[in-house]
Amino acid sequence: MTTLLEAPALLEATALLEATDLVRSHREGETVTTVLDGVSLTVNRGEFVAVMGPSGSGKSTLLHCVSGVDQPTSGTVRLAGVDLDGLDDDGRTRLRGERLGFVFQDPHLLEALTVLDNILLPSALQADGGGDQLRTRALELMEVTGLAGLAERGVNEISGGQKQRASLCRALLGHPDLLFGDEPTAALNSAASAEVVELLQHFNAEGMTMVVVTHDARVAARATRVLFLADGRVVDEHRLDHGTDAAAREQQVRLAMAALGV
Amino acid sequence: MIRTLVRKSLAKHRLVSVLLAGFMVLAAALVTSALMLTVALIGSVDRFMEQAHTPHYLQMHTGPLDRARLEAFVRQHPEVVAHEDIALLNVENSTLSFNGTPLDGEMQQTGLAVQPTTMDFLLSEAGEVIRPQRGEIWVPQYYRDKYDLGVGQTVTVALPDGPLELTIAGAFRDSQMNSALASSKRLLVSDDDYATVRSALGVEPEHLLSFRFTDPGQAGPFEAAWHAAGLEANGPSLNWSMFRVVNSLNDAITAFLFTVMAFVIVLIAALCIRYTLLTTLEEDLGDIGVMRALGVRQRHVRSIYLTKYQVLLGAGSVVGFLLALVLRGPLLAGVRRQMGTVNAPVMGALAGAVGVLVLHLVVTGYVRRVMRNLRRIAPLEAMRGRSGLVTSRRRPRPVLGGRTGMAVVSRLALANIRRSRGQHLTLVVMAMLITVVLLVPFRFGSTFRSPDFVTHMGIGNYDLMVGLLNRDDALPVGSTIRATLADDPRVSRVEVFSLEVETVRTPDGRVAPLRIDYGDPAAFPLRHSQGRAPSTPSEISLSTLNAERLGVTVGDEILILDDGGEAPMTVVGTYQDITNGGKTSKAMVGPTTSSTPGSAMVTIALTPGADPGEVSRTIIDAVPGVQVLEATNFVSQMLGGLISVMDALAWLCSVVAVAIAALIAGLSVRLMQVQERAANALQTALGFTTAHLRRQYLVRVLATTVLGVVLGVVLAWPVGMVVAGAIFGTVGVSGVGLVFSPLTTVLGCLIVVASVALVTWSSTGRGSTRGLVDRLRT
Known part of the structure; x- marks a missing residue:
């Protein structure tokens, strides 16, 4: 595979994301539900952190809070050197556009645009000129992710797996500091899921820092670290030894999941 | 359950609900009003005209009248059931004043009249034939409204031996001249006062030769026969159907406008319904999905939304209908006042109810149509928030290219x-x-x-106009005015037109009277709908109505019969005219002899910045008693x-x-x-x-x-x-x-x-x- 990511000093052990004592609660009438209850998380450059846990454990909420999509009720998030608390809504939106990449469970591609335009959209918005280079790079990413020849297709003309790979290209095109994935394989069949998993690991190997929420042990097995959440708290954490093969790591994750009842 | 859901939905979309109901109220009120007005008009106009014995045919004539020949002609026409020479004593508006205010600026020609004996009755608002006492005067509703006249106020007629003061006893309904579109108005006085004014002013009345037939439709052939026989016709002629149109025009236009407005409002309401309904469906997708997934049938889901709109639109319809019923008083007041009675009020309300029902069915039918979209919503997709209502099978085109920012x-x-x-x-x-x-x-x-604009109406583009009608010295006075203004720097052009009634023979041999305005047509050119203005003395242009009446078109030739001689004139153009009943013609130079009393018109164009009022005073100083009209007033009055x-x-x-x-x-x-x-x-x-x-x-x-x-x-x-x-x-x-x-x-x-x-x-x-x-x- 071609190396497309150009992040400098990838393996410096500097903290890219620092979240401290995050609490996220919702009030409905008199009832207050606490979804995150004092979670702290640090992600260094080049890391691939998988977040696991049963439904309702607060995985997605944690991801939304640390990526600036949602705001914690209390606690602080420092992302790529920027304190999210000091940013307003538009400031956080700009930060997401300029510094972060997202892959969701649903690829959320816009039907009004072709596959290529969907991939180009966020990066072209943030760019100031250099559109042609972006386009070239997007086509290269499509090549790498097996989407060659689909650039001019409509979103409804490609498969679910292809859509998710397109959304991965979209997330990576702008050289984000950090890629967030929210159940990126949950809606895919096993073949498509395996392709996406391969790609995630590939880009992480190229230096892309990732935080991925998942139920899938195969995805987590590609991570460098796995965090387990239950009832809004971090209840366990495992570093995976990439010296062992993928099957062994997957086994390690499954054992941890079983121990926690996930 | 449906009731609860409907109530919740109405509360959720309060503003739009109120707007929609409001639109429906307006549309229903307008439809009801338009129908009530139409029903009221249909019968009332005919009843009023029957009550007033409106003439079926009317020939106006100024000048000598051969009564024996007229009677002989009528005897040959058994279809005539009644006829009367109704006199109208035209007076200069400057001699009249209402409550001391002179009628100088009034465009309408005003005349005094007595109550006719067999037809064309002038009726009180209670429907009685008015018999004025000496010293009393009745005014037409048009003047009553325009000058805000009331019982007990005075109308003064300036006579050479002192003013005659008459007291207003009321306003009458005139089935012939009340409309603003009729160019004359009459004032009803007693026989004695009429005689006093006539002898004091020494003027001859205009003859309104009025006829009623066994059937109003006989007016056409009768008119043709009248002209063929060469009977007096120095003035326009009118018929029953024209009076009918004039009497109902204002209310008919109102009814038409209401209908158009209702139509537009219903269209807007339909658009709003489409938007709000689709928005609601999108917003309620989750609920719809759950209901469908739980086995609630589509029909029931639809009925929730339908019920809401039926409640909303139904309430609007009923309120609008009731509103129209409550407000029908002022709406029908005009009809009642002019026509005396309002035809079949219950029928009107019924027609309104049917109209509103149809309106309601059309709008709720439209809601049903929009609700068909519901069929396209799949339960599972709905639960996931995807309606599928906006889908496009069209392949997108690349749009971004190399664009950024x-x-x-x-x-x-x-x-x-x-x-x-x-x-x-x-x-x-x-x-x-x-x-x-x-x-x-x-x-x-x-x-x-x-x-x-006025040039489309038979009126030249002039600033001032002096009408010198039915006076022997019309042309000399016209010349005096021309001489007075000849060197006036405020005046750029003066033209005197001699208005003559000639007898002409048409190409098919018919003989008919024709009013010709002699003068330079190029001075104040008119817009011709066909052809052009005359440029030589042997050319003539006709008003559209005259061209139709004489059966000629551009290029035809008519003969002017003059003391045994015949002068051929080529028709070179036709134009629209609203003056003189639409029956005029224009030619360059006229014969010097005429059997009819002279009439003339002086038209004056001013230099930019000149004050029309001052020029008018100059004219009046030179020729006291003439009435000078400013074109702006002319247009604004008409x-x-x-x-x-x-x-x-x-x-x-x-x-x-x-x-x-x-x-x-x-x-x-x-x-x-x-x-x-x-x-x-x-x-x-x-x-x-x-x-x-x-x-x-x-x-x-x-x-x-x-x-x-x-x-x-x-x-x-x-x-x-x-x-x-x-x-x-x-x-x-x-x-x-x-x-x-x-x-x-x-x-x-x-x-x-x-x-x-x-x-x-x-x-x-x-x-x-x-x-x-x-x-x-x-």
């Missing part, structure tokens, strides 16, 4: 327009219609006001009512149009936002700020609005022509091009675009990340 936002907006073409087309059509509604009425105002109605209509239309533009823009942006919640959430997650999203909606709404406005400006032209034909036709004018006012057009368009932009801007400002998390989870 803000250009990306605009290109994305254009891609969205392409994707949901139908939705944006609705906005284009809306903007187009609104622009037409905004521009056309204003163009009418500009057209009426343009100095050119068309003033129509102009003010059009002005009011134009402003009303523009306010309503802009409000609707804003409303529809707001509703459609709301629908788009609801339908595109997921796409907007995604864009926000990917770095699109509120300003980016807002810019997309602005581009989409403005691109479609601007396109619609441009199309509207183009469409306003043919639509204006059609409406102009209908409206100007009521005053006998055709072929008028609407005046295009660039300023009004540009301003109107800008206001539409600006209001739409403002609404779009303000409704896309907040909550870009509201529900973002929920949207991203699906």
